[in-house]
Amino acid sequence: MTDLKTCELCSRQLPLTFHHLIPKSCHTNKWFKKHYTAFEMKHNGINICRSCHNYIHKRFTEKQLGRDLNTLEALLQQPEMVKYIQWAKKQH
Ligand SMILES: [Zn+2]
Ligand SMILES: [Zn+2]
Secondary structure, three states, rough: OOOOOOOOOOOEEOEEEEEEOOHHHHHOOOOHHHHHHHHHHHHHHEEHHHHHHHHHHHHHHHHHHHOOOOHHHHHHHHHHHHHHHHHHHHHO
């Protein structure tokens, strides 16, 4: 059974993967431990397609993602993301 849901970034109907808004590599970092609980770090995430997932990890470092882009809104406001999403929506 394939369960196609809507990607939270590009809004396409594709198999989704879970993206940790605070990447796993940051979970043991002092700064993050001070600002977030282990529960938040583990469960705060978005469901996005493979292609969006690859893009954000190629485009941004884990620190950038964890510190500055740890909400869906923040990600969607990045000029690079806006451009990428416009492009992704035209793909099949
Ligand atoms: Zn997507
Ligand atoms: Zn991810």
